[in-house]
Amino acid sequence: MKILIGLVVLALVLGQHGVQGERSTIFEDMNLEEQLMILNKPSIKTFHTEEGDIFDCVDIYKQPALDHPLLKNHKIQMRPTSLPEGLINEPASIATSSLSNGVDCPQGTVPIRRTQKEDLLRVKSFSDEYQLTKNIHPHTTIFPNQHMVSLAPNYLWALYYGARASISVHHLDINNDQYTTAQMWLGRRPIDQYSIQAGWMIGSKITGDNLTRSFVYWTKDQSKKTGCFNQLCPGFVQVHKQVTIGSVLKEISVYGEAQKSMDLSVFRDRNTGHWWLQLNGAINVGYLPKTLIPQLVEGLSDIAWGGLAVNPPNGHSPPMGNGHFPKGNFTTAASFTAVKIVDSTNTYRIPDDIDVKFLVENRACYNIEFHGKYLNEGLAFLYGGPGGDCKD
Known part of the structure; x- marks a missing residue:
């Protein structure tokens, strides 16, 4: 096992800066009202959740993702044409799914969380406040106001085609100027400028509340001019009519009891090149089309x-x-279990536990504890910590 204080990762904070970069490209010279008209399509049916979210059931072929310039002639893929082998593809109960939000749109429509003017203002404010250098590299200094704990396979010359993990879900009380995530990073050099990130997060600076929510983020130029968080700009294609990204995760772990987890997979459809986000091995939430990040094909x-x-x-x-x-x-x-990668044969594989690397940026505030192969489902590790005064 190799313990390395160096790992190619793109921090989510940089992704948030990239949200504004992509928005400025697509919505150039538009005021907020004009942007909202593009993001909020006419709905067939509307759901109001107890958390205050509004989900509009939008014609799947008129969803905001298709307003991206690269997706004007995009043909929507309703399900993956190829699944990685070794994935147990059993029907999952929507009612117990960790991404369920009580929404059930009519056939032919998909749930899109309604974007409010405050959402757009919040993203811009966040981008302005967190102006950071975007060049994160294994040998550069970690930014003093962000702290990472992570595990990665250490195959220097290998290529991967997806990843999965069962991520325990938690609620944390944090200040309005903080945020915290549990996630997967998937990227490609140089310097991971092409990347996809997914998991759960808490942070009112981004979401408007301190609830635990799912998220997905992508960029193809290290968040300089492109990139998007959830559906705050066109890109992610929603196909499931009940489960959507950005929802509140209601099944929260309780300290001392069996953990509640989201079983998350992100993988490339080897026939189409699209990158799918899948829950519980059966719920195909949606995908990032290959034309958005062609370098990842x-x-x-x-x-x-x-x-x-x-x-x-x-x-x-x-x-x-x-x-x-x-x-x-x-x-x-907190834990990650059932950790696997998708290899070149389109098969889920457990990384060798003797050839993984860790990043533990500040052991006074956070740590990681590796448990190797756990229950024969994949690699597992415990992680986390209380935070606090973490200055070096």
Whole structure:
């Protein structure tokens, strides 16, 4: 096992800056009302959740993703044409799914979370406040106001075609100027400028509340001019009529009890080149078309699983995971289990536990505890910590 303080990852905070970069490209010279008219399509039916979200059931062929200039003639793919082998593809209960939000749109429509003017203002404000250098590289200094804990396979010359993990879901009390995530990073060199990220996060600076929500993010130029968070700009194609990205995760783990997890997969459809986001091995939420990130069609050079905690400059760091240090117990610390990669044969494979690398940026505030192959389902590790004054 190789413990390395160096890992090619693109922090989500940079992705948020990229949200505004992509928006400025697509919505150039548009005011907020004009942007909202593009993002909020006419609905067939509307759902109001108890958390205050509004989901509009939009004609699947008129969803905002298709307003992206690269998707004008895009033919929607309703399901993956090829699944990685070794994935148990059993029907999953929507009612117990960790992405369920009580929405059930009519056939031929998909749920799109309604974008409010405040969402657009919040993204711009966040981008302006977190102006950071985007050049994250294995040998550069970690930014002082963001802290990462992660695991990655250490195959220097291998290419990957997807990743999966069962990620325990938690709620944390954090300040309004902080955010924290549990996620997968999938990228390609140089310097991971092409990447996809997915998992769960908490952070009112981005979502408008401190609830635990799912997310997906993508960029094809290290977040300089392209990239998008969830559906705040065109890109991610929604196909499931009940489960959508950006929803509140209602099944939250309780300290000392069996953990509640989201079983998340991101993989390339080897026939079409699209990158699918799948839940529980059966719920095909949607996908990122290959035309958005054509550089990833040939495969990924970097994958990582872990947590990210971000605070404002000179502020205290938020908790990560479930807010507790890992101490050998899967009921008292946050976890990633069933960790696998998709290899060149389009097969889910467990990485060799003797050839993985870790990033633990500040052990005074966070840590990681590796458990190797766990229950024969994949690699597993515990991670997290309370945060606090994490200055070096």
